[in-house]
Amino acid sequence: MIDIPTSFARGIVEREGESAHAWVQSLPRLVDEILQRWRCTPTERIVGGGVGIILAVRRHDGSPAVVKVSFPHPGNVYEPHAFATWGGRGAVRLYERDDANFAMLLEQADWQTLDDLGDVDQAIAVAGHLARRLAVQAPPSLPRLSDQVEEWEETLRKDADSLGHPLSQRALAAALATLRDLGRNQPDTMVHGDLHFGNVVRAEREPWLVVDPKGYVGDLAFDALTVLVRGVDSLREADDLEAELRRRLAIFSDAAEVDRERVTRWVQARTAIGAHHSRRVGDPAWAIHLLEQTAEFLAR
Numbered sequence: 001m002i003d004i005p006t007s008f009a010r011g012i013v014e015r016e017g018e019s020a021h022a023w024v025q026s027l028p029r030l031v032d033e034i035l036q037r038w039r040c041t042p043t044e045r046i047v048g049g050g051v052g053i054i055l056a057v058r059r060h061d062g063s064p065a066v067v068k069v070s071f072p073h074p075g076n077v078y079e080p081h082a083f084a085t086w087g088g089r090g091a092v093r094l095y096e097r098d099d100a101n102f103a104m105l106l107e108q109a110d111w112q113t114l115d116d117l118g119d120v121d122q123a124i125a126v127a128g129h130l131a132r133r134l135a136v137q138a139p140p141s142l143p144r145l146s147d148q149v150e151e152w153e154e155t156l157r158k159d160a161d162s163l164g165h166p167l168s169q170r171a172l173a174a175a176l177a178t179l180r181d182l183g184r185n186q187p188d189t190m191v192h193g194d195l196h197f198g199n200v201v202r203a204e205r206e207p208w209l210v211v212d213p214k215g216y217v218g219d220l221a222f223d224a225l226t227v228l229v230r231g232v233d234s235l236r237e238a239d240d241l242e243a244e245l246r247r248r249l250a251i252f253s254d255a256a257e258v259d260r261e262r263v264t265r266w267v268q269a270r271t272a273i274g275a276h277h278s279r280r281v282g283d284p285a286w287a288i289h290l291l292e293q294t295a296e297f298l299a300r
Helices: 006-016 018-037 079-086 120-134 145-162 169-183 220-229 232-236 241-256 260-281 285-297
Strands: 052-058 064-070 094-098 103-107 200-202 208-210
Touching (some): 006 018, 145 169, 232 285, 241 260, 241 285
Antiparallel strands (some): 094 103
16 A cells, blocks of 8 residues: 655644544555556655645556545535646646545646746746636536625625724725625636646646646636735845736736736735735734735725
């Protein structure tokens, strides 16, 4: 049987509790059964990710692939649906799926990601271009971002009251207006849902492909925030944070072929929501400050 990395097992049990412990214990047998069923041979040791394990394999026809088995969590349900919808368009290909066990056989890509590119502007442009390519017509079975808007509005208002209004009325009003104007009526197109530099990998079939989608349906401008925050270190060092934010938003907007104001409004709303959440859970002060600054700047 295969060996599960100790650090991965410890981390997911600490985060998810006793159910994760039982899942980790079942993984070796499950992976062995999957390898036999899909006629694959491991070629490297298992790598532990944020939500599951990745195992590089050789398929029965000799082609390379990876087996991914994720922890059974609601956030991981729609990943194979997204891959199946895209059919390799801007994303790794899905060869086999076992939804009951949260397992997939996927196209093998490189371990290098946009984080390794060393050029934030180019990385943002690549992510924006992919966001546009991924915005295909979605099937009716996938979760709509528009269905979450009412909850986001309610949470924004409650947090503003309970946290002592850490954001200005202008920033709070701008976020609520965006959710009202843009959130409730969104297009039926695929959205990655977690499009950051670490989820865009080098590949041979195409220069860059996405991995780890959430499989949402809605406005592609929604993904602009997670693209921006991955370059957070250089963002924090900017002499003029507002100017740098707007410059990067312009790069994403142009690459994704979407209206800049629409992108700006979504990022402002999401950072307002994120700032409240970060205060609630006790995130580092610098992270809260950056989110609040962004929400304030982009509300102007």
